[in-house]
Amino acid sequence: MASPSGPALPHPPLEGTARIWGTVALSAATFMNVLDTSIANVSLPSIAGDLGVSSNQGTWVITSFAVANAIAVPLTGWLSQRFGQVRLFMTSVMLFVITSWLCGLAPNMTVLIAARALQGFVAGPMIPLSQALLLSSYPKALAGLAMAMWAMTTLVAPVMGPLLGGWITDNISWPWIFYINIPVGFLATSIVWSIFRKRESPTKSLPIDSVGLALLVVWVSSMQVMLDLGKEHDWFNSGMVQALAVIAVIGFLAFVAWELTEKHPVVDLSLFQNRNFWAGAVAMSVGYGLFFGNVVLLPLWLQQYMGYTATDAGMVMAPVGLLAIVLSPWVGKNVSKHDPRRFATIAFLVFALVLWMRSNFNTQASFGTILIPTLVQGVAMAFFFIPLVTITLSEMTPERIPAASGLSNFIRITAGAIGTSVATTVWENRATLHHAQLAESINQGNATATGILSGLSTSGMDSQQALAQVNRLIDQQAFMLAANDVFYASAAMFLLLIPLIWLAHAPKKGDAGASDAAAGAH
Structure with a gap:
């Protein structure tokens, strides 16, 4: 419901335990969000292995979240004015919990990527709204302290992410890197609702730049899918990659032209x-x-x-x-x-x-x-x-x-x-180049290579096993050099x-x- 016309009076700062618990809850939600940008990094090999895809395809778990998150960020301002900051924040956190659960249940890479994209999209409003709600909870004189405390959670999360992700992957299973968001999200939501439900921001109906948003989704998604698929389809020798590149370029140009002339642009390019x-x-x-x-x-x-x-x-x-x-x-x-x-x-x-x-x-x-x-x-x-x-x-x-x-x-x-x-x-391409260069040196004229092959034969390997072992060593060197x-x-x-x-x-x-x-x- 739209608020009455005229400027709304700002809510007074929170005091005492309400301010402490409000800060803890908002920071916990932020921590959970930032954690998810780094917790999956060290789990990619396990995820890719369990779901039967290459490690390169495993990186889509990272990029799908990031792209969807990026698309959602410009919408935060419009959504918060339309529905209110508190309601939007609560909805964002709860949808984040649901999509985290879906990520953990994913039976294959296709479902996981879709769930991660949804997770990234619903997470878009969480960080800017946590900042806004936190600043409204403190008097202006303590705004710097409030943001310093908030920033600490965004710095601790990248430290905890790899440690927590690695330990969970090795000792439990990778789906639990997503399931751990569920109790944190429920706890943060319940505390935020109890403290902030009477501190809702005023709302008003605003036009949404639906054409600009659609063009944004088209060109960003096409570009990212092109980048993710290109290395597996020989880049521009593939008709599919060429088509995605054309869609991305045309979509971007149309997006720029539209946004520069739209009265209420989703992205203010000026x-x-x-x-x-x-x-x-x-x-x-x-x-x-x-x-x-x-x-x-x-x-x-x-x-x-x-x-x-x-x-x-x-x-x-x-x-x-x-x-x-x-x-x-x-x-x-x-x-x-x-x-x-x-x-x-x-x-x-x-x-x-x-x-x-x-x-x-x-x-x-x-x-x-x-x-x-x-x-x-x-x-x-x-x-x-x-x-x-x-x-x-x-x-x-x-x-x-x-x-x-x-x-x-x-x-x-x-x-x-x-x-x-x-x-x-680039890592994969350079590794292929280095592998070819190193493999050229494995010949009868290379004393080191023949010595290694001879030693492997002496240890009981036949010629095929010895060559396979040498190839693994070349792989290790090639990817290190890359x-x-x-x-x-x-x-x-x-x-x-x-x-x-x-x-x-x-x-x-x-x-x-x-x-x-x-x-x-x-």
Whole structure:
């Protein structure tokens, strides 16, 4: 029901135990959402194996969630005004619980991907609405503290995700990485309803840009399916991949043309007229795509070719948030006092250093050697989100900040899905090249190769078994070298992004955009 005309009075801040429990419930829902972006990473080999598909197809579990989530983010503003923030948040959490249950029950990869896409779509409003409800629960003087507490959950989740996902996969079964959302979701929903049901935001009927939304779904979905299927169908030698590419391009051009002329666009493309917005949004999105692609690639390599269990791979990935948790409050406190372009530059330099360190891995790398770059990466994460969102929003007027935050998040999440597909595709292609080059050296003229084959024959293997064993060793080397190539190229791309940051104007010290950055950083 629409609220009466005239401005609605804001609800007073919560006090005492209501504020504490409200914060806990909202943070738990956010934690559950962010956890699901990382918990499946280390479980991909087990999921792919159980459902009888390749590891490349297993990455669709990640990309389907990300793409659907990205499509839902721009709709949050319209949905919250139409149905109310509290009702929309409650509905989003409960649908997230139901789709999590469906993910765990999935009998095959097709059903799992469909359930993950639904899960990603219904999860879209959860994070922005948890921020909005949390900020309404605190007085303005404590807004910074509220967002710092909220941000801690989004930093702890990437630490817990790989550890929890690995342990569950090794000790129970992978469906339980989805089932654990059910009790958390029910608990968060019941607490939020008891505290916030009388604090509903005013609602009003607004037109929905249905044509723009349909075009958005068409071009984003076509592009992502093209990226996911291309590596299995020889890319543009496949008529299906060509058709998807054409649909994606035409859909994108039609989407841009429509949105630029629509009175109530689902995505406000006029925001790109602002230099700080496009420079910050592009730098953050490309950087996030590189980061997320490598976050998916590393546990795949460790489990498939280094003999790591899902738990061990999770332990390697988990420390990524430790230094981020320590440094993020300091960055958030000081980003308005210093030039955020300097902070963002530090983030990209550290990301480049981390990936360069990984590009020197070999098949003999110890657990500690692989762990160190992950630990250092926490520094980059702390200096990445808040400064870049500060730059992106620094020249936005208050009424345009929600649209700008929604659009930048849409681009970032989409870039993460693209980064996953591109990283795994390049990894496979480079591994094929390295395998061919290494296999050429296995001949009678190579003393090392003949010595290895002779040793294997002496141990009781026939010639076919010996060659199969050598092929496995070549596979391990080829995929290691391919991973090194991806890490090295990613490091170079992070360095190339630094000049883009400096195309933006320096935000004024103490700019309002800095405080809004904390709210939109994740």
